[in-house]
Amino acid sequence: MKSTFPAFLIAILFSSLLTSDAISRSRPLQKNIDIKVQSKIISFDQVNPDKKRFGRLTWRGGLELSSDQKKFGGYSGLVLTDKGNKLIAVSDQGTWLQASVKYKDGALAGLKQPHIGPLRKKSGKVLRKKKKSDAEDIALWRNKKGVYALISFERKHRIGRFSLNSNGILKAFSYLKLPRGVFKTTKNKGLEALTVLTDKNNNGTVLTFLERHHGKKNRHRGWLIRGKKSWPLYLKSRNDFKVTGMATLANGNVLVLERYFSYFAGVQMRIREIKAENIKKNAVLDGEILITATMRYNIDNMEGISAHTNHQGEQIITLMSDDNFNKSGLQRTLLMQFKLD
Numbered sequence: 001m002k003s004t005f006p007a008f009l010i011a012i013l014f015s016s017l018l019t020s021d022a023i024s025r026s027r028p029l030q031k032n033i034d035i036k037v038q039s040k041i042i043s044f045d046q047v048n049p050d051k052k053r054f055g056r057l058t059w060r061g062g063l064e065l066s067s068d069q070k071k072f073g074g075y076s077g078l079v080l081t082d083k084g085n086k087l088i089a090v091s092d093q094g095t096w097l098q099a100s101v102k103y104k105d106g107a108l109a110g111l112k113q114p115h116i117g118p119l120r121k122k123s124g125k126v127l128r129k130k131k132k133s134d135a136e137d138i139a140l141w142r143n144k145k146g147v148y149a150l151i152s153f154e155r156k157h158r159i160g161r162f163s164l165n166s167n168g169i170l171k172a173f174s175y176l177k178l179p180r181g182v183f184k185t186t187k188n189k190g191l192e193a194l195t196v197l198t199d200k201n202n203n204g205t206v207l208t209f210l211e212r213h214h215g216k217k218n219r220h221r222g223w224l225i226r227g228k229k230s231w232p233l234y235l236k237s238r239n240d241f242k243v244t245g246m247a248t249l250a251n252g253n254v255l256v257l258e259r260y261f262s263y264f265a266g267v268q269m270r271i272r273e274i275k276a277e278n279i280k281k282n283a284v285l286d287g288e289i290l291i292t293a294t295m296r297y298n299i300d301n302m303e304g305i306s307a308h309t310n311h312q313g314e315q316i317i318t319l320m321s322d323d324n325f326n327k328s329g330l331q332r333t334l335l336m337q338f339k340l341d
Helices: 006-025 180-184
Strands: 038-042 057-066 075-081 086-091 095-104 107-118 135-143 146-153 158-165 168-175 191-196 206-210 219-226 229-236 242-248 254-262 266-274 288-293 302-309 315-321 333-340
Touching: 038 107, 075 146, 075 242, 075 315, 086 135, 086 168, 095 168, 107 168, 107 333, 135 242, 146 168, 146 191, 158 191, 180 219, 191 254, 206 242, 254 302
Parallel strands: 057 107, 075 135, 075 302, 135 191, 191 242, 242 302
Antiparallel strands: 038 057, 057 333, 075 086, 086 095, 095 107, 135 146, 146 158, 158 168, 191 206, 206 219, 219 229, 242 254, 254 266, 266 288, 302 315, 315 333
């Protein structure tokens, strides 16, 4: 199905830039607050809304989320915990969202007790300027003392370790040592995606990739990071899609979420599955394409991806979109789930 919305997409692009910039100049959130989030059930295939099967993926439901709270939106990183019953997302404007997830007959039904708060530096002070608050992805990191959040940032490139409790994300307590190559990229094309590996060869190692490929070999640059050591590796770039998020499956394989935009084709989304045994230093990774979605489907600027095993033992993939704080309705915050066979 060919896109018939080039003018519409241009409006999205420029409106998003203006709105996001206005938000970045506004006063940052100073404390945790409870908010109200409205949920509207959506289908995935807009031409055939009853269709549920998409290759190895089975549609489990989706929501369009909205709120009157101006700081709600811009979600670029996502994790679901507690068998999928708890959601944590980070915004590229330096805030986080935490909520319980409601289900009905196995499908997404809404968010319970949603609240948001500011990301904080080691001193406890709020991250204020866009240069320091541009969070792009989140992953959970475990050690003997507990569970923490790893959050990647671009513009001022870094990956921080943040404390967690039942109320949300607390202040940063340390930062990972990053390889020099990270700092050679442009400010707005930085560490867009990260995940923590769980396979026997890389257990506890952080995998991170830049947003788009750099150099002449058409490869996205990435690194494996363990302690103070790091090793380069690459992801084959296909059709100029950009990397926007990653998640690790129960079997150790890694899902890569990618996005494409052009004035003619519109917005597209793609998910690739990378085999765990292929993830090693200097590797050039590629993987099976699980899905490619065009504007025929109910997608937006998809940036967040998470994978969890639910109470029934099913592998569930959750996706979330970044609305760029476009409150005019041209972009939306979408939350959607698939079961992976």
